[in-house]
Amino acid sequence: MNRLVGxxxxxxxxxxxxxxxxxNAAPINTFTNAAEWTRxxxxxxxxxxxxxxxxxxxxxxxxxxxxxxxNCGSLTCGVNGGVFNDRVTAAGGERTVFFFNxxxxxxxxxxxWDLAGPGGPGxxxxxxxxxxxxxxxxxxxxxxxxxxAGGLFGFTSSLAFDRVQITSANIPSSAVAExxxxxxxxxAVPEPATLTLFGFGLAGLGxxxxxxxxxx
Numbered sequence: 001m002n003r004l005v006g007x008x009x010x011x012x013x014x015x016x017x018x019x020x021x022x023x024n025a026a027p028i029n030t031f032t033n034a035a036e037w038t039r040x041x042x043x044x045x046x047x048x049x050x051x052x053x054x055x056x057x058x059x060x061x062x063x064x065x066x067x068x069x070x071n072c073g074s075l076t077c078g079v080n081g082g083v084f085n086d087r088v089t090a091a092g093g094e095r096t097v098f099f100f101n102x103x104x105x106x107x108x109x110x111x112x113w114d115l116a117g118p119g120g121p122g123x124x125x126x127x128x129x130x131x132x133x134x135x136x137x138x139x140x141x142x143x144x145x146x147x148x149a150g151g152l153f154g155f156t157s158s159l160a161f162d163r164v165q166i167t168s169a170n171i172p173s174s175a176v177a178e179x180x181x182x183x184x185x186x187x188a189v190p191e192p193a194t195l196t197l198f199g200f201g202l203a204g205l206g207x208x209x210x211x212x213x214x215x216x
Contacts, residue, residue, distance in 0.1 A: 026139040026159035028129070031110065037154040041108035041188035050102070052185040054079045062102040063185075068094045073179050074118045082183065089177040090123055090170035099163045100187055105131070108188035109164055110154020113144055115180045121146035122178035124169035129161035143169040146178065154186065 031037035041049060052060050057079050059065075067086060069077050075085040088094045100106040109129075115121060125144040130137055141155040168178050 026129075026157045028139040028141050028155050028157055030142050030153070030155045032152055034110075034152045034154075037108070037110045037152060037156075037186075040156045041110070041154070041186070043107075043156075046191040047107070047188050048191055050187050050189060053082060054084050054183065054185070055082050062100065063187075064099045064101065065096060066099075067096045069096070075179065075181070084182040084185070085179075086166070086182070087177055087179045088123070088125070088166060088168045090168040090173075092177075094168070094177075096166045097163055098166070098185070100189075101162065102189055103192060104189045105160030105162055106187045106189050107158075107160055108154065108156040109186065110152055111185040112150055112183040113148050113153050113180060114150045114183075115144060115146045115178060116149040117179070117181055119177075119179045121175070122168075122180075123173075123175040124171040125178055125180065126167050126169045127155065128165045128167070129155075129157055130163045130165065131159070131161050132163065143171060146171070146175070150183075156188070 029040060031040060038049065041047065050060060050063075052063055059079075065084075067078060069087040071077070072085045072087045075087075077085055077087065086096050088096065098109075100109075109127075113125070115125065124146040127141040127144065128137060129139050129141070138159045138161045139157055144153050
């Protein structure tokens with residue numbers, strides 16, 4: 001069963017073709033430690049973490065993906081038994097895109113990636129964050145090395161994005177492809193304004209009650 005921290009809203013997918021026409025060059029910070037990524041993703045604002053565990057084909061509301069790979073070697077491409085299996089190549093142009101069509105834009109993404117599994121290390125991976133409004137490429141995270149074997153790799157962005165494209169980094173160029181698995185995909189989005197205001201209201205009510213007790 002998928003796990004969801006906080007409430008989600010869904011919106012429609014506008015398009016599935018990424019052709020960036022502008023770049024905002026947002027500062028992208030990367031992490032390989034889950035606790036550090038979580039602290040950075042939550043930040044000082046009213047954020048929440050949404051987790052997709054891939055335990056069944058029904059993803060958390062608002063999350064979807066397109067996948068061009070049809071052959072993942074010994075793995076079954078797509079969602080299968082708690083993991084997302086995929087294969088990308090530089091020569092074949094295979095790529096995968098995760099869409100985060102939530103009620104609020106995303107500012108951080110992370111997950112447990114295994115690039116050294118079946119078939120051994122391949123071409124490594126590139127992650128490119130996009131914001132479809134205006135067809136803007138927000139930024140590119142550093143390459144996920146082909147030696148990562150189930151550890152966390154995540155990034156945060158100073159600008160919102162609503163999709164991440166996964167392609168081969170072609171490192172090393174002598175490799176044929178990159179077959180990898182992804183577990184526990186995490187994204188960070190702001191709390192809905194209604195929940196934030198509700199929180200402020202509760203805090204104000206508590207302060208008022210304390211003042212009344214003090215003057216009673």
